[in-house]
């Protein structure tokens with residue numbers, strides 16, 4: 008018995024020694040704006056499959072600035088973030104490098120990755136219009152309708168400075184041009200029930216409380232509210248409406264990933280990025296997150312699927328980035344928040 012225990016112990020020591028020796032080859036460093044509960048299941052599975060350890064720095068802000076400050080010595084290999092504006096921030100600050108991977112290109116449709124391979128989307132989120140159930144039936148409302156005078160005093164939304172709204176306006180410019188977008192924004196502003204404030208969920212809560220009839224908000228928050236005991240009533244007070252089903256389709260923004268310019272563990276980083284784009288990880292991500300997988304072979308979670316199929320705007324996501332500055336300018340010009 009004792010002999011066997013000793014043998015086991017020495018085998019373990021040898022293994023431990025070899026792991027230490029290879030540690031530098033067997034790890035990858037991630038800076039993540041995405042929360043632990045969303046990405047930890049993915050990293051655990053990746054490590055199980057490949058033996059590559061994932062070290063993660065989680066933060067709500069400052070990670071891109073940190074990569075910039077650390078420069079060539081930055082330990083970061085991969086940055087995970089939400090919103091095309093953050094992905095482009097890395098590219099524009101020259102903190103990214105292109106990835107040329109056949110496997111990723113096959114998994115992620117061209118619409119959802121940078122033409123030069125500097126960033127890749129992993130999930131999409133719809134900017135929905137939630138409509139009150141007080142009127143009894145679901146309504147089909149387009150983004151353009153939000154400027155219709157019949158909705159005067161009926162719309163709630165968060166600040167025009169928020170990236171989700173800037174992204175929506177950028178998509179409106181890409182589809183309709185600046186002049187029309189400015190007119191539209193003036194109309195939307197005139198229809199607001201109150202000054203823009205709060206987060207996306209607060210708008211749905213305001214519908215529940217009778218402050219407004221329409222709320223603008225991202226799709227995954229509907230799922231999040233439904234799953235939270237003290238917020239379920241807010242979600243239950245609205246229908247989820249997918250805008251522009253008879254036109255361009257609903258506006259989607261993304262979460263995604265970037266390989267850093269000075270990635271010290273580039274091979275493992277690309278391996279991780281390929282893993283994240285692949286069917287299995289996309290399935291796990293979609294399930295936990297209540298977002299839509301970018302990989303068309305993977306279905307959204309059961310709950311998200313229950314909201315129904317919809318047509319998404321086919322605008323390539325980089326076009327949002329191109330119009331982002333103009334969108335911010337127009338939102339300022341119409342004094343959207345005042």
Ligand SMILES: [Fe+2]
Pocket residue numbers: 225
């Ligand atoms: Fe969000």
